[in-house]
Each structure stands twice: as structure tokens, then as C-alpha cells.
Amino acid sequence: MRANPAVQGAVVTAHKLRLYRAAATDFTSLDVAAVLAEEVNAVATSTSAVEGYARDPLALTHVLTQVLPAEPYVVCLGAGGAGTALLLALHQSQITGLTGVGNASGAAPSGVRAVFADTDPQALDAMRAVADRAGIATGHLTFALVNHPADCDKLIAAAPDSAVVINATGLGKDAAGSPVTDQVPFAKDMLAWDLNYRGDLRFLDQAKTCGIRTVDGWAYFIAGWTSALAAIAGIPLTRTLLDDFARVAQR
Structure with missing residues (x-):
């Protein structure tokens, strides 16, 4: 992922705990929730960093x-x-x-x-x-x-x-x-x-x-995906963003 400029990140929907146990030391940074819960459900990548988040x-x-x-x-x-x-x-x-x-x-x-x-x-x-x-x-x-x-x-x-x-x-x-x-x-x-x-x-x-x-x-499903994608995009999770995602998902 780090080597592929076309990949900006990943949303992890299963094996979140196993991912943390297997690769915690490979992340450039982990947010506080990831460290507390010892799981990763969103990964943001760039050429210089791999950031892990627990956004649930x-x-x-x-x-x-x-x-x-x-x-x-x-x-x-x-x-x-x-x-x-x-x-x-x-x-x-x-x-x-x-x-x-x-x-x-x-x-x-x-x-x-x-x-x-x-x-x-x-x-x-x-x-x-x-x-x-x-x-x-x-x-x-x-x-x-x-x-x-x-x-x-x-x-x-x-x-x-x-x-x-x-x-x-x-x-x-x-x-x-x-x-x-x-x-x-x-x-x-x-x-x-x-x-x-x-x-x-x-x-x-x-x-x-x-x-x-x-x-x-x-x-919760909408909020989970939106919060993970917001982490990858580097933008805040807001009520407006959640409402926008909910409308799109209903289509």
C-alpha cells in the first residue's frame, strides 16, 4: 500500500484485532482509540506514512x-x-x-x-x-x-x-x-x-x-464507513458529512 500511489488507504471490516497484533509496529502512527482498543479499522497511506485508526x-x-x-x-x-x-x-x-x-x-x-x-x-x-x-x-x-x-x-x-x-x-x-x-x-x-x-x-x-x-x-453502519473514509481523506467527521453519506447510501 505504501508503495502504490493509487492507494490512499483501506477500510478494515474484519480481523481488526488481528491486524493490530500482526502489524502495530509497522504503522507510522496510531490514534488513541487504536492503542486503547488494540485494533485498526482504517488505514491511511502515503509515500512516507502509514497511519492506523480505530474509528468505531x-x-x-x-x-x-x-x-x-x-x-x-x-x-x-x-x-x-x-x-x-x-x-x-x-x-x-x-x-x-x-x-x-x-x-x-x-x-x-x-x-x-x-x-x-x-x-x-x-x-x-x-x-x-x-x-x-x-x-x-x-x-x-x-x-x-x-x-x-x-x-x-x-x-x-x-x-x-x-x-x-x-x-x-x-x-x-x-x-x-x-x-x-x-x-x-x-x-x-x-x-x-x-x-x-x-x-x-x-x-x-x-x-x-x-x-x-x-x-x-x-x-451505525453509515457512521462507521463515513468515519473511516474521513480518516483516510484527512477530513473531520461532521454531521453534515454523515447526512450526505446517508443520502447517497439510500439511493
């Missing part, structure tokens, strides 16, 4: 203010890359050096309480390590190991009635199914947010059956 936290901050209440309680099902980006986005105001995050409507809401759940204990350990590197206080965070969708149901039952429940597992897109059962006890004031935007989206169907509000991952 930035993308999520542009969506969070449209989704979360003022003092949110979040149940995030999935502690992989998307869940880690959410952790950083929720707490970006506390992280020194995480620049360029936020938008015209303000930063992510403060006073966030959150539960991050996963079936993989190593994923939860990795997320704790990210929180430690970022200096995020974990007293208001819970990291829950779950073995079955029924365990996720219990986390939702224990959450406040106004909680935002997020599917960050990939189930419903990358693989069939849902992280919750068909008996999931969604309260009527809860919001179900699936970070997937395509696939069978069974999680959202379960939420709709319970009569609660739902949001799919389309806005």
Missing part, C-alpha cells in the same frame, strides 16, 4: 446521542469489537487524547451505568483491560459471563424499565439466532438496539413482539 468509537458517539436517554442504563450483549467501541464511546469524555469525538448535539450522555455480557471469558477480560488502559472507572460497570440466552434474559429482567438493550453479538447477521430467548422480559419503556443492519435481525423481531421501541444498525 467515534462513529458510535455520533449515534449514541440519538439513541440514549440523558442518564442511560445499558445492557450490551456482546463484548467483542463492537462492545469495546461502545465502552469507549460511552466514556469518551473521560479519556484523555480521544479527540474528535462528539458532535454538534454534544458528547455521549454522562452518568452511564452499563452491563457487558459475553459467552467468552477472554472477551470480557480483554474489555476490562481496555477499560484499565483508558482509565475508565469500572464501579458503575458490570462484566457478566453468560452461558445461555436465558442468562441474558435475567440481565434484562434486572435492568431498569428504561434500559437500552443492545445486541452486539453478530447473531442475526453473521450467524442465525438471537442472544435472548423468545420469553425475554422486555419492559415496555425499554429500547432494543441491534448493531446489525441486515440479516434476519431476530433480536429486533423479539423486541417488536414485546411491543417496545427498536433501532437497527443502519445509522
Whole structure:
């Protein structure tokens, strides 16, 4: 890439963690989010530099203010890359050096309480390590190991009635199914947010059956690609740019 003047960069949509582990020392520079999350999802190249970025936290901050209440309680099902980006986005105001995050409507809401759940204990350990590197206080965070969708149901039952429940597992897109059962006890004031935007989206169907509000991952998808391309182009991510990309993507 460095040797090819026709290539200005790359958007990385898979193996972001592996790319960081394999090539972190080959980058001329890495942004703060890349170092904290230990992943790269955008690469900008020139004849003299190869810059690595983790832009998913930035993308999520542009969506969070449209989704979360003022003092949110979040149940995030999935502690992989998307869940880690959410952790950083929720707490970006506390992280020194995480620049360029936020938008015209303000930063992510403060006073966030959150539960991050996963079936993989190593994923939860990795997320704790990210929180430690970022200096995020974990007293208001819970990291829950779950073995079955029924365990996720219990986390939702224990959450406040106004909680935002997020599917960050990939189930419903990358693989069939849902992280919750068909008996999931969604309260009527809860919001179900699936970070997937395509696939069978069974999680959202379960939420709709319970009569609660739902949001799919389309806005996050647009923000993710736009933020990565903005990094490659060397321009700021603005609400106007996001709106322009969204209009083009709808065509």
C-alpha cells in the first residue's frame, strides 16, 4: 500500500484485532482509540506514512446521542469489537487524547451505568483491560459471563424499565439466532438496539413482539464507513458529512 500511489488507504471490516497484533509496529502512527482498543479499522497511506485508526468509537458517539436517554442504563450483549467501541464511546469524555469525538448535539450522555455480557471469558477480560488502559472507572460497570440466552434474559429482567438493550453479538447477521430467548422480559419503556443492519435481525423481531421501541444498525453502519473514509481523506467527521453519506447510501 505504501508503495502504490493509487492507494490512499483501506477500510478494515474484519480481523481488526488481528491486524493490530500482526502489524502495530509497522504503522507510522496510531490514534488513541487504536492503542486503547488494540485494533485498526482504517488505514491511511502515503509515500512516507502509514497511519492506523480505530474509528468505531467515534462513529458510535455520533449515534449514541440519538439513541440514549440523558442518564442511560445499558445492557450490551456482546463484548467483542463492537462492545469495546461502545465502552469507549460511552466514556469518551473521560479519556484523555480521544479527540474528535462528539458532535454538534454534544458528547455521549454522562452518568452511564452499563452491563457487558459475553459467552467468552477472554472477551470480557480483554474489555476490562481496555477499560484499565483508558482509565475508565469500572464501579458503575458490570462484566457478566453468560452461558445461555436465558442468562441474558435475567440481565434484562434486572435492568431498569428504561434500559437500552443492545445486541452486539453478530447473531442475526453473521450467524442465525438471537442472544435472548423468545420469553425475554422486555419492559415496555425499554429500547432494543441491534448493531446489525441486515440479516434476519431476530433480536429486533423479539423486541417488536414485546411491543417496545427498536433501532437497527443502519445509522451505525453509515457512521462507521463515513468515519473511516474521513480518516483516510484527512477530513473531520461532521454531521453534515454523515447526512450526505446517508443520502447517497439510500439511493
